[in-house]
Amino acid sequence: MTELLELYERMVKIRLVEDKLQELCLQGEAGDLHFSKGQEAISVGVCAALRQTDSIVTHHRTIAHEIAKGAALHPLIAEILGKASGINRGLAGEMHINNPTIRHMFSFQLVGTCVPVAVGLAYALRYYKKTDDVVAVFFGDAATSNGQVHEALNIAKIKKVPLLLVCENNGLAGNIRKEFYLPTKTVAERKAAYGIRGYTIDGNDVKKVMIATIGAVGAIREWSLPYLLDCETTRLCWHKQGQRDIRSPEEIAKLAERDPLLVCERRMDVLPETLEKTWKSIQKEIDEVFAKVKEDPYPTWN
């Protein structure tokens, strides 16, 4: 099991990279990006429980998933800033990154598309390539209003695909509140129609997410079945940079009490000075990467 401090460091890395990118957005140096501030524990916790050869398929908030799965920072940031040295040569941007070297196979902007793609990938890996690899697919609770997700859950169960369904449940669809798209009390209830197993967990507690994933992945690998983790979480940033939030600053401040970094700090028995040192060293690393990416050329069309 990965040490809690290491998980904490990964979350801090995501937070600091996104903060830096947000700065660039506000300065007009980057386009409008989608951040995972407050949701980092899910990607970090899930990816910590996966093997290197396990694949992930994700939605449009890709920065957290990329870092959690172990992407090198330079090509990731270069891709987001549209440089030729990016993972996808600057063609994909933040929302369409696919990085087979770390087995981040697919990400897509359109809500819900990632789930059927992940089902097909998991099916092919198990029944054609005969591996025991697991696919983890990340989607939001809002995506469960989309037909693609329901069609995919249906196929996943019928075809017995080795798939971990990770619902990043932040109770928002862009800027729309839960009551406008979720008739049930929880997202997890929706799985019942397809006979898929799973449960709701606190998605802001990285340790709980990791332990739940270890259990789920073990079962998936053994029996090849879809399994759902409904991770309740809090989005502490805007839906997309440059779009005003429907929530009041007070409401967000209240949610920030559940910030996964704070939750993790409370769990760890570490001196505040040590934490400060960690933040500083990560910040230094990130600053260096951003400075290098700035020098990289933009792609040309030919």
Place this chain on the structure above:
Amino acid sequence: MKIHFDSPQIEKEFPDRVITLPISEDANTNFAVGMALAGVKPIVDVITADFLYRTMDSICNTIPKEHFTSAPKTIIIRSEFMTASPTTGQRPEALFTHIPDLNVVVPSNPLDAHGLMDTVLETKGATLFFEDRMIEDKTTKPEDMDTYLDIIPLGKGKIRRRGHELTIVSYALTLRMLDLLFEKENLEYELIDLRSIYPVDYDLIADSVNKTCALLIVEPDVTYSGVGAEIACEISERCFFVEGTQPFPVENLRHPVKRLGAPRTTIPASRSLHDYLLPSEKRILEVAKELSR
């Protein structure tokens, strides 16, 4: 033999290579995208061309954009044209020629369907593969398939009939109809089978038009914003005579390029009305005669 493939027979012959999925067109095509990510070559059987509208999102959004941002992978979406009723008789093939990173294949006979399927299975990239249920080829036998060795490169048309009076371009059902018609009437028009409507073999058409100096495009589809419009524009640009720019021949396009095809209408259910949808033999012969003058 018929041009469209026989799913139950394939399932019997290759049980471990046929995956039966629910009627979830869009998720099924996205499922195939996931399979291609794992290095498997999927053929998605979207049974009727009308059902393609149900899976436009995965065909136009997921596949080409994924291929563009990472690398093209072999994915084939096969579908059949029918003529029966408002939603089982549409021909949406021209729509897909507008989407970057998609190939669109429309064979007019069983041997071409065989050869083109071999080609696209070896092509990195996504292909819409259309089969025409109405085409019945009485001369081709199933055993001909085994001896068929022609390699058909993607984007290469074929001259079905030689002639010097007029170039006629067509594909699929109407090509078949024209071929039989000119055979019967013993007419010498140059008949070009496009075989794929993206990419289009413009060189072949332009060479022929430079010889015949007239072009007629006959489509089995709605002409409005169709394949013929695109070809007419390209050939006008290439072959219209502008003094000093083209050394040979002296006389290029004598007439404006002419299109014949289906009206912009929904397919009626009554069979008796279907004959009105495609241009009649009489009309084709009239127009061809006019253009070859």
